[in-house]
Amino acid sequence: MRLTVVGCAGSYPGPDSPASCYLLEAAHQGRTYRLVIDLGNGALGVLQQYVALADIDAIAISHLHPDHYMDICGMYVYRKYVPGGPLPRIPLWGPSGSADRFAEAYGLPIDPGMTDELAVQTWVEGEPVNLGPFTVTPRLVDHPVQSYALRIEADGSVLTYSGDTGPTSALVEAADRADVFLCEASFTDDPDNPPHLHLTGTDAGAAATEAHVGRLLLTHVPTWTDHELVASEAKAAFAGPSELVEAGGVYEV
Template structure:
């Protein structure tokens, strides 16, 4: 199982990284199965450094903010108009309403929207789906729009992704014992932050500690946020291994 950071900039693309997108790969039926966690603004370009877009098997969208889903428009173009012919219909798991929302975002006039290219399914709070070699568990978290944290597991390894969320105990149970806890930390402790929106590094570290994760990967840090301060906040609540992720980083779980 391998995780590659395609984009990790918080809230909007930054000069060093696209917005949120993570590629999870594992062997499946004699080949490599490729699952995308989010496909945010600017990420489709960087994704092509790591795989052929025709080899994407499924997409899991944590929520429907642009920095997590708007490059689905580009994937739609590739899927529908590729010179070698339309691609296979790609499963897309997302919050309810994603099919209509993404079609409006692209400006699709066809009554079918994007459904000939993408096979949409809705996340359920506490639900589980199977995608190739992966079992994906979803839990509702705390954000202004319906948003889900996801745990992607094979028989041997797991990656838990917070998506975007304010403080929520749901992350502790979902991330328990996970190999990699990919957790957002958009805020810092030194200021008064809006409620029900994002986490600080200290909150991410606290959840990692209580969940007993093996490694904490801190992500979704906006360009205007001091990474050093986020890191200091993390170290105040987490004593284990961690990284503030960067675009292009990869983590091989064997």
């Protein structure tokens, strides 16, 4: 698998990065299959630096906060109105209520909403989904809305994406012995951090240690958070290789 960090800013787009968006690519049936994970605000424009929008094969949405899905609106416009279109429906997996939320975000009638452009299907806890070369297993994690960590396997390699979550054993299980753990770290250590919302660098490092992952990639750090402190907290809690991702970063898994 090849992972490209399209956007990694936490909670809202930052000056150097869109909100959450990741491109996963792997060989499949003689070509490259492209899976987009999350499509937060600001991501659609930058995504086009790495892939033509018509060449995206599937989309996976971790949860329905705008910094993880709002640019679905632009994707809908592209697929509906591109010259020579409309394009065939693209598979999209997300939490329950995704199709209605997308329609509401663009001011469309719920029926049909965007369903002529997006083949929206709902994650089921622990039930694997096959998308080209990828097997994606969603695990429900700890966030104010229905939010999933995604364990993604292809050709013997494993990448786990945390989505947004507070500390939970489900995240550790999703990341078990993953080659790469792409994990949010929105907070620094502070007893006043709100519960059931996000991780600190320490939390991310502790989860990586417990899950015995190969490499920890820290993401979703808001602009207002001390990035270097998040990174140092993670390094203190995880002895393996770890780093903060940046928009444009590319990783082989």
